[in-house]
Amino acid sequence: MSQPCPCGRLNARGRPLAFENCCAPYLDHGVDAPDAESLMRSRYSAFxxxxxxxxxxxxxxxxxxxxxxxxxxxxxxxxxxxxxxxxDADHAEVAFVARSRVGGRGQRLEERSRFVRDDGRWLYIDGEIV
Structure with missing residues (x-):
């Protein structure tokens, strides 16, 4: 079985999607994310x-x-x-929480990210820490 995608997206049965079937097309094959949420997830996977x-x-x-x-x-x-x-058709926001550990200490990043579709391609603009 292949590795679950780091972004944590689940399939219709509530099981983690494999990286190959989730963020890999965006990170490894130059496919544009179809929406702001998919771009957000792929950017998390890139981190x-x-x-x-x-x-x-x-x-x-x-x-x-x-x-x-x-x-x-x-x-x-x-x-x-x-x-x-x-x-609207070309602007979206995604609110998320990303958990991490640095030097053994747990951290939480809660952000509202803004995205724009520019020439048909979704792109990250910026984020506001919540």
């Missing part, structure tokens, strides 16, 4: 798998940093999507 190039490529040019260095000391523990809000 878990330490793929800064994907994170930068899925970040809107107006807010993207020139480079991104990931902290190798972070162990990501799980993602919970709290809500998805469609603003």
């Amino acid at each position: 878990v798998l330490e793929r800064p190039a994907y994170l930068l490529a899925s970040w809107h040019a107006t807010t993207r940093p020139p480079e991104l260095t990931l902290d190798p000391g972070i162990k990501w523990l799980g993602l919970a999507i709290k809500g998805v809000k469609s603003i």
Whole structure:
């Protein structure tokens, strides 16, 4: 059996989706995420798998940093999507909680991320810590 996707998405039976059937097409095969939630999940998986190039490529040019260095000391523990809000056809927000451990201490990142569909492709704009 293949590895479950780091993003934690479940199939219709409530079982974890395999990485190959979930975020791998976006991270490994250049497929564009079909919606803001899928992009959010794939970006979380990119953090878990330490793929800064994907994170930068899925970040809107107006807010993207020139480079991104990931902290190798972070162990990501799980993602919970709290809500998805469609603003209009090309704008959406995804509220989530990402749990991690740094130096043995548990941490929680709760954020409301904003996404835009630019030329048919969903991109991360920014996030507000909640």
